[in-house]
Amino acid sequence: MVTKMRKGRAVVVSSVLLVACGGSSEPSPPAGESSDGSGDSGSSSTSTTGELPPADDTTGTTGVEADVTYHEHLRPLLERSCVGCHQPGNIGPFSMTSYDEVHPLREAIVLAVEEGTMPPWHADSDCREYVGDPSLSPEEIALVRAWVDEGAVEGDPAAYVPPDVTSPSSLSRVDLSLALPEPYEPQLAPDDYRCFLLDWPHEELTYVSGFAAQPDQLHMVHHIIAFAIAPEQVAEYQALDDAEPGAGYTCFGGPGGEIDPTDPTSVGNWLGSWAPGGFAGDFPEGTGIPVEPGSKVVVQVHYNTAVGNLQPDQSAVAFKIDAEVERPAVMLLWADPSWITGGMPIPAGEASVVHSFELDPTLFINFITDVIPQGQPFQIYSAAHHMHTLGVRAQQTIERSDGSQTCLLGVPRWDFNWQQAYRFAQPEVFEPGDHLRLACEWDNAAGDATVNWGDGTSDEMCLGIFYATAL
Structure with a gap:
C-alpha cells in the first residue's frame, strides 16, 4: 500500500527544546527503573557512575589447528570484514585487496584483531542483532593468528570462495x-x-x-x-x-x-x-x-x-x-532539551560523568513529524549515536510500560573517529506508554574546565538518531 502525500517534518538538535519536558533534578536510576520506582512518565538527566553496563572485553583468542592460506581462509574473511574500508579511495589508510598488499601488514593485522580494534564495530553484540556486523568470531581471530604463525602462506587462488557480503557500504543506485x-x-x-x-x-x-x-x-x-x-x-x-x-x-x-x-x-x-x-x-x-x-x-x-x-x-x-x-520515514533525533541550554555539565577532573534522559515521544510526535500519527505505535529500523571526544560509553533502550527493557544500541567503547548507524536485523516496535531512553558517559579527568553541550569539537553532545516509520 502506497501512503498518500504527507509532508514530513523533523526537529534538529536545536529544536528539541520545543517538544519535550525539562529534565528532572533527581538523580537518575539504573536503566529500567523510574525515578519514583513506578515507571510513570517523565525525564531525567544525571551525573552519576554505574548507570551504564561495564565496558566489554574483546581480547583473547582460541587455539586452532589448520593449514591456513591466504586465498582459502584469509581472503574471504578480509573481503567480508575489512576490504570495504581498506581499498583505494576509501577511508582505510592502506589497501588490503591482494596478497601482496596484505602480507607486509600481517603482524599489524593479527595484533589489531586480537585487541578488538579492527574491524571497527562499536555496537554491543549482546544488545541485539544488527545487519552487517563485520566482527570476527574467536575462531576467526585464531585463524588469522594461525596464518601468521604458519608463515602467512599465499596458497592456491583456485581455493578462494567469495564471501557472502550482505551489507553494501554504497548506494544501490545514485539518482x-x-x-x-x-x-x-x-x-x-x-x-x-x-x-x-x-x-x-x-x-x-x-x-x-x-x-x-x-x-x-x-x-x-x-x-x-x-x-x-x-x-x-x-x-x-x-x-x-x-x-x-x-x-x-x-x-x-x-x-x-x-x-x-x-x-x-x-x-x-x-x-x-x-x-x-x-x-x-x-x-x-x-x-x-x-x-x-x-x-x-x-x-x-x-x-x-x-x-x-x-x-x-x-x-x-x-x-x-x-x-x-x-512507509514514509523520519529521522528522529533524541536528546534532553535542558542539555542544549547548559544542563549537561561535565566537570573538570571527573573521570566518569553520566547524563540520561527518557520520555514517551508519542505524546508530542506531531511536533516532530506527521508521518507518525500522535499517540500511535511506530517502528524503529536503526539507531546511531553522537558524542564528541570525551565520550566513553552510551546506551539507547526502550523502557517498556510493563517494566521490561529492550536494548536498541549499546556502545561500550565510544570512538569519535568511527561513527555509524546500526540497522536492526528486525525493526523494533515502540508502543505508546513506553519510554525512549538515552544515556551517555564522558571522561573529563584531564580537563581544566567544565564542558557542556555545544557544536564545537571541544564541546560535547549526547544525541540519539533513529530511523522510524508508522507501524
Whole structure:
C-alpha cells in the first residue's frame, strides 16, 4: 500500500527544546527503573557512575589447528570484514585487496584483531542483532593468528570462495548528486560550520530512500548533514545565503533558520548524515523520507580547522530517490532539551560523568513529524549515536510500560573517529506508554574546565538518531 502525500517534518538538535519536558533534578536510576520506582512518565538527566553496563572485553583468542592460506581462509574473511574500508579511495589508510598488499601488514593485522580494534564495530553484540556486523568470531581471530604463525602462506587462488557480503557500504543506485556550489576554504577557528543552499530539482513529491556523503577534504571535515527545507521556508534560507558573501552562510546546530514553536516546518527535515567512520547505503526497503516539490536542500559541513593544512573543500551528497514508498520515514533525533541550554555539565577532573534522559515521544510526535500519527505505535529500523571526544560509553533502550527493557544500541567503547548507524536485523516496535531512553558517559579527568553541550569539537553532545516509520 502506497501512503498518500504527507509532508514530513523533523526537529534538529536545536529544536528539541520545543517538544519535550525539562529534565528532572533527581538523580537518575539504573536503566529500567523510574525515578519514583513506578515507571510513570517523565525525564531525567544525571551525573552519576554505574548507570551504564561495564565496558566489554574483546581480547583473547582460541587455539586452532589448520593449514591456513591466504586465498582459502584469509581472503574471504578480509573481503567480508575489512576490504570495504581498506581499498583505494576509501577511508582505510592502506589497501588490503591482494596478497601482496596484505602480507607486509600481517603482524599489524593479527595484533589489531586480537585487541578488538579492527574491524571497527562499536555496537554491543549482546544488545541485539544488527545487519552487517563485520566482527570476527574467536575462531576467526585464531585463524588469522594461525596464518601468521604458519608463515602467512599465499596458497592456491583456485581455493578462494567469495564471501557472502550482505551489507553494501554504497548506494544501490545514485539518482541525484548535489555538490557544494563552489569550493569553500574554512575561515573560522577552531570550528567552521558552513551551510550551503542547494536546489532540489524534482517537481513532484519524492522520497529519499538512500543517502551518501562524499567528503572532499577528509582530514578536516568533521561531519556532513543534509536537510530538506520546505517550500514555505525557502525564502528565509535564501535570505541567509544572500546575506553573506561567498559560498554558503554560517550556521550552528542545524540549517540556520529561525525556530517558530508554533510551526514545526520552520526547521529542516534531516535527510542523512555522515561523520568519520560512517557509511553510505540504502534505507530499509519500502521506506523513504518525503521531500516536497519546491523544496531546497541545505548541506551543513562542519570543518575542524584545528587540524591545520586547510584546503578548499567541495564536498557533495548523493541520494537514491523513489516516486513512492510503502512507509514514509523520519529521522528522529533524541536528546534532553535542558542539555542544549547548559544542563549537561561535565566537570573538570571527573573521570566518569553520566547524563540520561527518557520520555514517551508519542505524546508530542506531531511536533516532530506527521508521518507518525500522535499517540500511535511506530517502528524503529536503526539507531546511531553522537558524542564528541570525551565520550566513553552510551546506551539507547526502550523502557517498556510493563517494566521490561529492550536494548536498541549499546556502545561500550565510544570512538569519535568511527561513527555509524546500526540497522536492526528486525525493526523494533515502540508502543505508546513506553519510554525512549538515552544515556551517555564522558571522561573529563584531564580537563581544566567544565564542558557542556555545544557544536564545537571541544564541546560535547549526547544525541540519539533513529530511523522510524508508522507501524
